[in-house]
Amino acid sequence: xxxxxxxxxxxxxIFWRSREAAVFIFIFPLxxxxxxxxxxxxxxxxxxxxxxxxxxxxxxxxxxxxFGGLAIMLVIRREAGILKRLRSTPLPAHVYLLAVxxxxxxxxxxxxxxxxxLGGFGFDASMPANWLGFAGAIVLGVASFAGLGFGAxxxxxxxxxxxxxxNVVILPMAFLSGSFGPxxxxxxxxxxxxxxxxxxxxxxxxxxxxxxxxxxxADPAALAIVIAWGVAGLAVALRRFGWMPRER
Amino acid sequence: MPSAIVVSELRxxxxxxxxxxxxxxxxxxxxxxxxxxxxxxxxxxxxxxLEGYRAxxxxxxxxxxxxxxxxxxxxxERIGVVLQQSELSPLLSVRExxxxxxxxxxxxxxxxxxxxxxxxxxxxxxxxxxxxxxxKRRLDLGVALVGNPELVFLDEPTTGFDPAAxxxxxxxxxxxxxxxxxxxxxxxxxxxxxxxxDRVAVLRDGEIVRIGTPAELIGDSGVTEIRFxxxxxxxxxxxxxxTRALNELTTEALADGRMLEQLExxxxxxxxxxxxxxxxxxxxxx
Numbered sequence: 001x002x003x004x005x006x007x008x009x010x011x012x013x014i015f016w017r018s019r020e021a022a023v024f025i026f027i028f029p030l031x032x033x034x035x036x037x038x039x040x041x042x043x044x045x046x047x048x049x050x051x052x053x054x055x056x057x058x059x060x061x062x063x064x065x066x067f068g069g070l071a072i073m074l075v076i077r078r079e080a081g082i083l084k085r086l087r088s089t090p091l092p093a094h095v096y097l098l099a100v101x102x103x104x105x106x107x108x109x110x111x112x113x114x115x116x117x118l119g120g121f122g123f124d125a126s127m128p129a130n131w132l133g134f135a136g137a138i139v140l141g142v143a144s145f146a147g148l149g150f151g152a153x154x155x156x157x158x159x160x161x162x163x164x165x166x167n168v169v170i171l172p173m174a175f176l177s178g179s180f181g182p183x184x185x186x187x188x189x190x191x192x193x194x195x196x197x198x199x200x201x202x203x204x205x206x207x208x209x210x211x212x213x214x215x216x217x218a219d220p221a222a223l224a225i226v227i228a229w230g231v232a233g234l235a236v237a238l239r240r241f242g243w244m245p246r247e248r
Numbered sequence: 249m250p251s252a253i254v255v256s257e258l259r260x261x262x263x264x265x266x267x268x269x270x271x272x273x274x275x276x277x278x279x280x281x282x283x284x285x286x287x288x289x290x291x292x293x294x295x296x297x298l299e300g301y302r303a304x305x306x307x308x309x310x311x312x313x314x315x316x317x318x319x320x321x322x323x324x325e326r327i328g329v330v331l332q333q334s335e336l337s338p339l340l341s342v343r344e345x346x347x348x349x350x351x352x353x354x355x356x357x358x359x360x361x362x363x364x365x366x367x368x369x370x371x372x373x374x375x376x377x378x379x380x381x382x383x384k385r386r387l388d389l390g391v392a393l394v395g396n397p398e399l400v401f402l403d404e405p406t407t408g409f410d411p412a413a414x415x416x417x418x419x420x421x422x423x424x425x426x427x428x429x430x431x432x433x434x435x436x437x438x439x440x441x442x443x444x445x446d447r448v449a450v451l452r453d454g455e456i457v458r459i460g461t462p463a464e465l466i467g468d469s470g471v472t473e474i475r476f477x478x479x480x481x482x483x484x485x486x487x488x489x490x491t492r493a494l495n496e497l498t499t500e501a502l503a504d505g506r507m508l509e510q511l512e513x514x515x516x517x518x519x520x521x522x523x524x525x526x527x528x529x530x531x532x533x534x
Binding site for chain 2 (some may be wrong): 003006007010013014017018080081082084085087088089090091092242
């Protein structure tokens with residue numbers, strides 16, 4: 001437990017000192033919300049646009065922070081030999097990975113607070129109708145997308161390519177899943193594609209707890225799909241993830 | 249004293265390539281043991297098996313009484329590792345890096361003491377990314393020492409150092425030895441092995457071709473070379489009995505009223521022995 005907190009503290013310190021990570025992961029969703037919130041009209045499907053966009057950007061933030069941030073960090077650390085070095089110390093692997101996961105959760109929780117503040121004060125958006133459900137959704141999002149992040153880190157070989165690969169996945173997924181605005185006018189093919197991706201279901205869940213005050217478990221099918229994606233990512237990681245650099 | 253490392257008949261293949269063929273050696277507690285050999289001889293493979301990174305294909309290995317293949321946390325508590333190539337988080341300071349690693353051990357050394365030992369006191373608060381190559385290598389060593397290990401693995405610790413930095417590193421390793429730490433060192437620098445190691449094993453193509461103290465290795469060869477010039481032309485005489493050979497040469501020269509111009513008598517250096525052992529193309533190029 002002491003070691004876990006020790007590592008968590010250092011993980012957070014490293015994260016906030018990394019300008020690229022802080023901008024790409026933390027600031028970017030806020031920036032997008034500010035931009036989109038100023039552009040979209042009053043309502044989307046009878047709901048204030050600033051509310052719909054806020055929910056969508058929680059989804060985008062979860063994907064960027066947990067999936068993107070984690071995959072990039074782990075690949076870079078693995079290829080630099082940082083993970084290999086850690087394996088020679090008594091720090092248990094599960095403590096390290098848990099610390100990394102909790103650090104990601106901390107970052108996303110802070111980002112959520114920042115998004116709420118920006119929405120509430122800047123755009124007069126509503127606050128979560130079900131606070132507890134919303135907090136649960138944040139944990140769910142981080143856990144599921146972190147599972148996918150671990151899986152992606154296991155599959156991506158090079159630290160030069162990892163940023164590009166991750167963004168090629170996240171940006172279209174967020175676009176199709178409605179992070180940046182409504183998708184009801186999209187062609188059926190694209191909507192069908194969104195129906196397989198975890199982000200659209202995660203946004204549905206956030207939508208339910210945030211806007212409609214539903215329980216986190218109101219849509220068991222959506223919940224199951226989001227969890228299944230996370231578990232699938234974790235399964236890939238368990239089979240393929242290594243601590244040694246791949247490229248040398 | 250019990251042995252810190254016992255290796256017998258160690259075997260390892262990568263696909264068709266046999267990286268290690270029945271390598272056996274022992275390292276006594278408190279000893280500095282050098283694994284010497286050209287690139288690709290199997291030094292790093294041997295060390296990485298002992299560090300618990302790689303599985304062996306056959307043979308036995310014991311490190312501080314543990315099987316490194318199982319890599320128990322108790323073993324990792326007692327060893328320190330300097331890898332050939334590895335980085336540390338560039339965004340932490342020297343002190344923070346040491347403190348982070350110290351937190352992994354039950355009984356770590358004092359962080360500031362270690363920083364002083366590796367000579368980074370002036371860089372204590374500098375970010376890792378701002379350090380020079382040599383300073384980063386010292387940081388690697390500091391991080392390996394912060395857990396207060398009984399046994400330290402140093403995989404080519406001075407590769408790429410300038411001469412001054414190498415001497416400083418040697419002094420650090422000697423200081424470590426004086427503290428009673430067992431050290432397994434790989435190197436392709438002969439002078440490094442000669443300067444630091446109590447005993448040396450020479451590896452070639454995954455086999456140990458010679459093992460002993462540097463003096464023993466040189467003594468093994470037993471050939472002394474006598475050189476002088478006759479009418480400006482270099483004459484070389486190789487002998488296993490230099491006393492008699494010199495006596496004959498000087499007696500002959502005195503009888504003829506000649507001088508043995510530029511007379512030199514050479515005991516073989518470890519380098520001569522090494523080159524003889526590993527073959528022509530193995531001058532430790534890199």
